[in-house]
Amino acid sequence: AQSVTQLDSQVPVFEEAPVELRCNYSSSVSVYLFWYVQYPNQGLQLLLKYLSGSTLVKGINGFEAEFNKSQTSFHLRKPSVHISDTAEYFCAVRSIKAAGNKLTFGGGTRVLVKP
Amino acid sequence: EPEVTQTPSHQVTQMGQEVILRCVPISNHLYFYWYRQILGQKVEFLVSFYNNEISEKSEIFDDQFSVERPDGSNFTLKIRSTKLEDSAMYFCASSQGEGNQPQHFGDGTRLSIL
Numbered sequence: 001a002q003s004v005t006q007l008d009s010q011v012p013v014f015e016e017a018p019v020e021l022r023c024n025y026s027s028s029v030s031v032y033l034f035w036y037v038q039y040p041n042q043g044l045q046l047l048l049k050y051l052s053g054s055t056l057v058k059g060i061n062g063f064e065a066e067f068n069k070s071q072t073s074f075h076l077r078k079p080s081v082h083i084s085d086t087a088e089y090f091c092a093v094r095s096i097k098a099a100g101n102k103l104t105f106g107g108g109t110r111v112l113v114k115p
Numbered sequence: 116e117p118e119v120t121q122t123p124s125h126q127v128t129q130m131g132q133e134v135i136l137r138c139v140p141i142s143n144h145l146y147f148y149w150y151r152q153i154l155g156q157k158v159e160f161l162v163s164f165y166n167n168e169i170s171e172k173s174e175i176f177d178d179q180f181s182v183e184r185p186d187g188s189n190f191t192l193k194i195r196s197t198k199l200e201d202s203a204m205y206f207c208a209s210s211q212g213e214g215n216q217p218q219h220f221g222d223g224t225r226l227s228i229l
Contacts (some may be wrong), residue, residue: 043221101171101213102216105158107156
């Protein structure tokens with residue numbers, strides 16, 4: 001079984017400032033890791049994923065995330081946010097080997113970008 | 116870019132009634148999923164579906180729930196006798212394959228049980 005913890009439920013940030021959203025996971029097996037974004041009244045859109053290889057992955061809209069196996073973390077960062085980055089961000093994991101492919105989500109972090 | 120589409124966007128139903136939520140996955144995808152998000156809570160997995168059968172389901176997915184792929188394009192979630200606690204946003208997703216293939220989500224159906 002897996003679990004995902006997003007330590008911050010809300011993160012207010014000023015426009016053009018950097019932001020980091022924290023994600024820690026627990027799993028007895030190897031996992032793939034994902035970040036999704038949900039804009040108001042929309043579905044979940046894939047931001048980036050870690051499957052294997054380089055621990056620093058780059059995604060859409062200038063976001064990147066770093067996988068740290070020893071700390072079981074997959075924190076999301078953006079060096080300079082825009083107003084349009086206001087959204088809810090979800091970290092998710094999926095077991096590499098299990099059938100069914102279910103995603104296990106964290107509780108989400110709501111980012112509010114202020115002018 | 117191809118999208119997963121869900122209808123309706125909002126469904127209001129009396130408690131005890133049956134409801135069917137509809138989804139059109141991306142056309143070349145083979146794996147289909149339903150998730151739900153109760154207001155203020157995590158997105159939770161309900162069921163995954165491949166090759167016309169359920170491949171995994173959660174403990175939430177009890178006998179009141181069923182899924183079907185009635186034709187080559189639709190994927191439906193039926194709740195037989197709705198309860199107040201079924202009120203949630205329901206998301207459909209699809210993926211081209213398993214393993215490292217990402218899941219693509221629709222915009223969701225907000226189900227309100229009165």
